Amino acid sequence: MKFTYWLFISLFMVITAQAADKIILSEKSNSSVAERKTSEERGKKLHDSECISCHTPKSYISKDHKVKDFAHLNTFVQMCATxxxxxxFEEDVADVANYLNTEYYKFPIKTE
Ligand code: HEC
Known part of the structure; x- marks a missing residue:
């Protein structure tokens, strides 16, 4: 009876230790810096593959460009994508808007 009890306990401990290892491993791979891209980097990639056919950077920096602030920029990106x-996804729109803002428009971004 006592033996079975200890067997059960040690088995339980082995299993929990393995589970903990897996959690630690997955946290490590999630935070791997090399794999992560910033919003702007992903936005640039999306923009360069999907949007550049109609827009040269000049459209964004010309004096009479239409976008007036950061929220408006999001609306335009969404509109063209649509x-x-x-x-x-919302995230793709946000990435491209972040990229265009960092690179060209340079509107202040409100963080509330
Ligand atoms: C088929 C051609 C075409 C493609 C491809 C296109 N756009 Fe546009 N985009 C336009 C036109 C035309 C306008 C001007 C709209 C207007 O003047 O009302 C515009 C305007 C814009 C503006 C506003 C520019 C300003 O005046 O400041 C932004 C930002 C923009 N597009 C982002 C994008 C993004 C991001 C993509 C990729 C998803 C994209 N566009 C792809 C045609 C295109």
Missing amino acids: NLDKSW
């Missing part, structure tokens, strides 16, 4: 039938 027009092109891209089913972008």
Whole structure:
């Protein structure tokens, strides 16, 4: 009876130790810096593959460009993506807007 009890306990401990190892491993791989890209980097990639056919950077920095602030920029990115039938996630739109803002528009970003 006592033996079975200890066997059970040690088995339980081995299993929990393995589970903990797996959690630690997955946390490590998630935070691997080499794999991570910033929002701007992902935005640039998306923009360069999907949007550059109609837009040269000049469209963004010309004096009469239409976008007036950061929220407006998001709206335009969303509008062009929708027009092109891209089913972008909100995150994709945000990445491209971040990229365009960092690179060209340079609007202050409100963080509330
Ligand atoms: C088929 C051509 C075309 C493609 C491809 C396209 N756009 Fe546009 N985009 C336009 C046109 C035309 C306008 C001007 C709209 C207007 O003047 O009302 C515009 C305007 C914009 C503006 C506002 C520019 C300003 O005046 O400041 C942004 C930002 C923009 N697009 C982002 C994007 C993004 C991001 C993509 C990729 C998803 C994209 N566009 C792809 C045609 C395109």
